[in-house]
Amino acid sequence: MIVKVCGLRDPENIRAVDRLAVDLCGFIFYPRSPRCVPDDELHAEAVRSCRKPAAGVFVDASPAEMLRTAERFGLGWLQLHGDESPEACGELRRQGCRIIKAIRVAAAADLAAARAYEDCADYLLFDTRCDGYGGSGWRFDWRVLDAYTGRVPFLLSGGIDAGCADAVRGFAHPRFAGVDLNSGFETAPAVKDAGKLEEFIAKIQ
Numbered sequence: 001m002i003v004k005v006c007g008l009r010d011p012e013n014i015r016a017v018d019r020l021a022v023d024l025c026g027f028i029f030y031p032r033s034p035r036c037v038p039d040d041e042l043h044a045e046a047v048r049s050c051r052k053p054a055a056g057v058f059v060d061a062s063p064a065e066m067l068r069t070a071e072r073f074g075l076g077w078l079q080l081h082g083d084e085s086p087e088a089c090g091e092l093r094r095q096g097c098r099i100i101k102a103i104r105v106a107a108a109a110d111l112a113a114a115r116a117y118e119d120c121a122d123y124l125l126f127d128t129r130c131d132g133y134g135g136s137g138w139r140f141d142w143r144v145l146d147a148y149t150g151r152v153p154f155l156l157s158g159g160i161d162a163g164c165a166d167a168v169r170g171f172a173h174p175r176f177a178g179v180d181l182n183s184g185f186e187t188a189p190a191v192k193d194a195g196k197l198e199e200f201i202a203k204i205q
């Protein structure tokens with residue numbers, strides 16, 4: 001199972017999470033997020049030094065801005081949480097980026113939005129529909145994913161915390177690829193509890 005830890009920011013905390021059995025580290029570049037990574041050399045160097053593949057999270061940023069940030073921070077993956085079009089995803093992919101497209105889910109009908117990304121996303125990320133664009137800390141009813149019949153594998157996201165290990169282990173779907181962990185493992189916005197993450201990861205693997 002793929003484990004992605006998202007919303008990292010501070011250099012020491014990045015290093016602590018990088019040492020865990022994590023497959024992908026996520027960094028948020030959405031200015032309105034309390035987890036937004038500052039665009040300075042200290043943080044760019046910390047993200048570039050991450051040994052795990054790095055994903056940048058964006059909300060309706062321009063392709064030029066995403067590519068500039070990807071280059072500066074060494075991001076191989078872009079995770080798109082806004083209304084980015086399939087065409088924009090396809091273009092970013094042609095530029096060499098791997099794409100995770102977030103789909104906001106509250107009910108099975110929301111899964112229809114995933115269809116347009118069949119040929120331009122490496123993974124989908126099913127996240128809880130909320131007033132904002134992500135990081136809500138709320139879980140949606142994972143049973144609605146029974147209705148997902150697409151080809152693109154997906155990450156489960158939204159409000160996953162230390163109490164969810166049994167639910168994750170018990171979740172089954174032919175396209176289920178992994179989990180994205182964020183606010184449920186924080187002691188403060190962007191500060192991840194490495195011990196809690198380590199314990200959780202051991203339980204779900």
Ligand SMILES: O=C(O)c1ccccc1N[C@@H]1O[C@H](COP(=O)(O)O)[C@@H](O)[C@H]1O
Nearest residue numbers: 006033133134135136137158159182183
């Ligand atoms: O975490 C944020 O602040 C954020 C802001 C804007 C877009 C995405 C964001 N985070 C992503 O949201 C999901 C769910 O997070 P949570 O577990 O509910 O806290 C996750 O993919 C984060 O990467």
